[in-house]
Amino acid sequence: MPDADSTKPQTTQYDVLIVGSGFAGLCMAIRLNQAGHRYLLLEQAASLGGTWQANRYPGAACDIPSSLYCFSFAPNPDWSRAYPAQAEIEGYLKRCADRFGVRAQMRFNHTVTAARFDERRRCWRVEVGNGAQVFHARSLILATGGLSRPKLPAIAGIEQFAGQSFHTARWPADADLAGKRIGLIGTGASAIQVLPSIVDDAAQVSVFQRTPAWIIGKPNWAVARWRKALYRRFPISQRISRVFNYWRHELFAVGFTRLPALLRVLEILPRLQLRWQVRDRQLRARLTPNYRVGCKRVLLSSTFYPALCRDDVELVTMPIARINATGIETSDGVNHRLDVLISCTGFEAAEACAPFPVAGRDGLDLDHAWRDGQNAYLGTTVSGFPNLFIMSGPNTALGHNSMVYMIEAQANYVSDAIAHLARRPGAAMDVDATAQREYNIALQQRLARTVWNTGGCSSWYRTRDGLNTTLWPDFTFVFRHRLRRFDPLPYHWLD
CATH class of the missing domain: 3.50.50.60 (FAD/NAD(P)-binding domain)
Incomplete structure (x- = not known):
């Protein structure tokens, strides 16, 4: 006969819960750890890595140069090739977790099955394993990403x-x-x-x-030993390579978002x-x-x-x-x-779908809030869901540059927001619905002029109704500037 208490859910309280251990989840864990917050990261897989842990097909690799596809605060001088393969990226993420001391705050084989905002306690109640474990946290960060739900072909038979x-x-x-x-x-x-x-x-x-x-060529040359030695001895040299590759990719945004005549040249x-x-x-x-x-x-x-x-x-x-x-x-x-x-049919990135049931104020379901298409304020917060932050959220993906750059920008914003929360114990903040709506109206107006909406194709960037819920329609440095610090003005506080 099992002990009576063994069937009761285990409950634990944290400042912040993170769901997902890819680039976004790991970046948030590092930032929160540096700030001294009490946090926990929950990951459904047996090890960290996110999409780079899950996608193990032959030939899996990145299409962004290795000097760009890493954290700016953790350059890797030992990349073996110009464009890193899956196993090397996964290994890099694991080394970062160890280097920055965040692995102890990760729980693997923990599948989150539901999250609900407790309005009385002003915190999030997160269930793991259909309620076998229950965690509470003032803030919840969804870092599950848009490339976590495979899109299966809907073909008869x-x-x-x-x-x-x-x-x-x-x-x-x-x-x-x-x-x-x-x-x-x-x-x-x-x-x-x-x-x-x-x-x-x-x-x-x-x-x-x-x-x-x-399709354009992929100059995936092996990184010479002398170059690795140069990067280790003179880190500024790798920084220069990173800056060069950043601007080389950023120039594509000119044609994609501003001067469509350039596309014929491209x-x-x-x-x-x-x-x-x-x-x-x-x-x-x-x-x-x-x-x-x-x-x-x-x-x-x-x-x-x-x-x-x-x-x-x-x-x-x-x-x-x-x-x-x-x-x-x-x-x-x-x-x-x-x-x-x-x-080889990609992922469900554009269609509205939370990774698990998420209920906000008055029981509002996130999928229902997104019934007309995913949208968020600055791609990060959603009205009706206090203290909820979405990493790699709606309209933060890129068609021309490194997502790690965008992730770091969001991590700065979310870290600053959580610091504001720490100064008001017991409070919660919710983005104003009007601010969110006006932000997304302006966003869609910009998207309407981009090649992603006018180029004459059907892509995973857009929903079945043609709404682009995926891409950021401007230069990446504009996004980083918008998220350089948390502005409490568009938020109202629940005390």
Whole structure:
């Protein structure tokens, strides 16, 4: 007979609870630890890393230079390549957790199942494991990110497929592709990394493309030992590399958000690469986008086109009609027989969806508040949800530069907000609904003039109704300036 108390939820009180241990969650943990707050980070996986812990498919890597894809306060002089791979990024995050002493405040295999704002106590009640454990905290930080919910293809009959089927974000450790006929659905960011990595093992690969992407070369050179030594001995040299890469990427925002005429110039490089790497004129025509560069995310690869040109790889551009037990049937009636089906279909980033039920004041559900599309004040706070902060929230993602830059800007803002809360014990703050609405009206007006809304494509940046809930429509330094310090004026206080 179990002890009577063993079935009762365990309750613990903190200043701040963080959910998620990717770049955003780790950055917040470091900032809160430095400020001396009592915090706890909850992570559903067995180890930290967020999207870089979950996405373990062959070829998984970053498309932002390594000098940019790290914290500004924790440069890594030992990156092995110009663009880091998944395992190296995951290792970097783990080393940061140890270096800044935050691992002790992390709880792994802790799946948050619900969060509710307790109006009487003015704090958040967070349930783990359907109530097996209960945590209370004045502030709640959601750092689950937009790339945590795989977007599964809604294709008739997919459940009937008799072979192995999985999404790239859920790549099974025991996947055996040797000698198999493999189908890849999609030609986006994960597909262009997977194909070159598996093609030598497979007997045949069929790539099912709905819309081609603009692809430019990826100069992924190995970092020489002398360069690593230079970075270690003279850190300013790596800082210069970071600044150079930052401004090189930031210039793309000029064409994407302000001067659309520049986009024709930006198309020159991907067109030249396509012509150089794909000699077959008919295949090249099927790989040429019919929308403006930048409307969808510009992809980086020097190996995707050569892999597509192999005799054991076919590009299928006919629409998928259905999936059956033996493979994929396209609209022309052809049945493509497959042993393994891999969905390279990205994530549910734009559609309104909280990572778990989140209830604010008067029981307001976050999904209901976002029923007409995700939106937040400065991409961070939502009216009706006091002391709730969303990292990598609505309209904070980028189509041209490093998300780590945006994460650090948000971390500064949230840390400052929590410092304000610490000076008013027992109080809570809620962003004004009018301030949030006016901010998002102005945001959408700017987005209406960007290539992401006018470039003639359908992308994961926008909802099914065409609302862009994902991207920041300006230079990244403008975002950082807006969030340089917490301004209490748009907030009202609950005492």
